[in-house]
Amino acid sequence: MHDATPRFGFRLLAQDGAARTGEITTPRGVIRTPAFMPVGTAATVKALYPEQVKAAGADIVLANTYHLMLRPGPERIARLGGLHSFMRWEGPILTDSGGFQVMSLGKLRTLSEDGVKFQSHLDGSVHMLSPERAVEIQCLLGSDIQMQLDECLELPAEKAEMKRAMELSLRWAERSRTAFERMSAPGQALFAIVQGGVDPELRRQSAEALVAMDFPGYAVGGLAVGEGHEVMVRTLQGVVPFLPADKPHYLMGVGTPLDLIESVRRGIDMFDCVLPTRNGRHGLAYTWGGRVNLKNACHAEDLSPLDALSTCPAARDYSRAYLHHLVKSGELLGSMLLSWANIAFYQELMAAMRAAIADKRFDAWAEETKRKLAAAPDA
Known part of the structure; x- marks a missing residue:
């Protein structure tokens, strides 16, 4: 029987140097790239109606797995019909894995091979976020693009620590992909996250290992965490050539208008950042x-x-x-x-x-x- 659900896809429309423009296809609509995703942390882009976000030109918004898992809870959102109808946003939604927020909790979390055990910043309750649970939450939310769980280090960090976190993130990528294949709905996509701090060799190793796993999209994570604009740009220049040209490239958590321009110049297609609303x-x-x-x-x-x-x-x-x-x-x-x-x-x-x-x-x-x-x- 023919499946009428549109598949996730990406096609390039034009290139100028490393800069690219294209289209990401999802069951809930087309995302024009380069794309900036307004951040809707708790199922809302702060201080804006969904209609305003759409009228401004946004094709996709981002929602936050960590915050939504704690309140109101992914099982509740699923019972209420999923995140799109809950927040009245009909277009595509990308959810992050929650890893960045959990890592930023510092003493309130404990990292292991299994995942991250942490205390809620709301009420102190204890939760476990594993690669499998992160995917399960995102599937319950019903997001169109989901992210693997990874470990995001604060920079600067020692090379041994960057290597350890990168290799753990690779193992978690494999587990995330296995869980996604079991739990996801047709047309959804899971993106991998390249880690390795500001070390070019670690970034290359991470990219090559993830490309071998064949994800539908690739994010560069672990930047805009204190390393500065020039270092960020240099890191991008070193890692983007190792990403597949026929897949979307997403730079997480960036940034200023200058950051966006220089990152697009180096082949990035997707961005998110709290700066426009926070500022x-x-x-x-x-x-x-x-x-x-x-x-x-x-x-x-x-x-x-x-x-x-x-x-x-x-x-x-x-x-x-x-x-x-x-x-x-x-x-x-x-x-x-x-x-x-x-x-x-x-x-x-x-x-x-x-x-x-x-x-x-x-x-x-x-x-x-x-x-x-x-x-x-x-x-």
């Missing part, structure tokens, strides 16, 4: 003229819009003076408008990159855009 809640806006700090007094009587070039009503239709007032007053509307404006800017940035790659002018576009974005830092 929006703290009065910092991203515009085509650079970052704008709405807390600054220079905006108090400025009737010009945040960004006249933006397609987003939050950036285009409200004065800087009003946004300054909202931020200084601690009004919720300030967080809502600036988060909306920032998510829209990030989507406009990705759309501009896709167009520049298609037109074979990415390098020229990148240099001009970087110059503009640096023009008025934190004005």
Whole structure:
């Protein structure tokens, strides 16, 4: 009998140097790449309606396995019809494995070959997150793209420690894949995560071992954890050539507009980061003229819009003076408008990159855009 469920797939549409534009196909829709995924940690992109996220241009959002496993719980979300209907997002959803959050708990967790035992930051209850349980949770949530459980180290770290964590992550990748084959629904995909810190040889070993396991997509994890922009870019330059050209490349937890541009230049297709919404809640806006700090007094009587070039009503239709007032007053509307404006800017940035790659002018576009974005830092 013919299975009508669309398969997960990826196709390249154009390349300019290492920069690529393409499409990821999922049963819930197509993701245009390079893609930026707004972070919906607890089944919500903070301070935004789902309709605003979609209208801003996002094809996919990210949700967090760790937070959802603790509250309201994956079994409850499954009983309620799955994550998509629960949060009223009809498009694709990527869930991380929960590993990064668990590793950041420090003394509240204990690592072993089996997985990570940890105490909830909410009530102190004890939980075990194994590769199999991480996949089970993501399958209960019903996410379209799922991530293997890995160990993410804080950098800098000793080479022996980076090697140990990388090799453990490889063993967990194999276990995650076996569990996924048993539990997943048609059209879902499990991505592997390349680890190895900032050591080129460890990164190569990790990539080659994971490619041999034949995952439908590959993430670069363990960056944006304190190593700095230049080191991150150098690490990417060393690892992306070892990833399959016909599979999506995902850089986890990154980043600033500069990070995105330089990572796309080196062959990355997917990103997620809390910066646009987190900074929006703290009065910092991203515009085509650079970052704008709405807390600054220079905006108090400025009737010009945040960004006249933006397609987003939050950036285009409200004065800087009003946004300054909202931020200084601690009004919720300030967080809502600036988060909306920032998510829209990030989507406009990705759309501009896709167009520049298609037109074979990415390098020229990148240099001009970087110059503009640096023009008025934190004005």
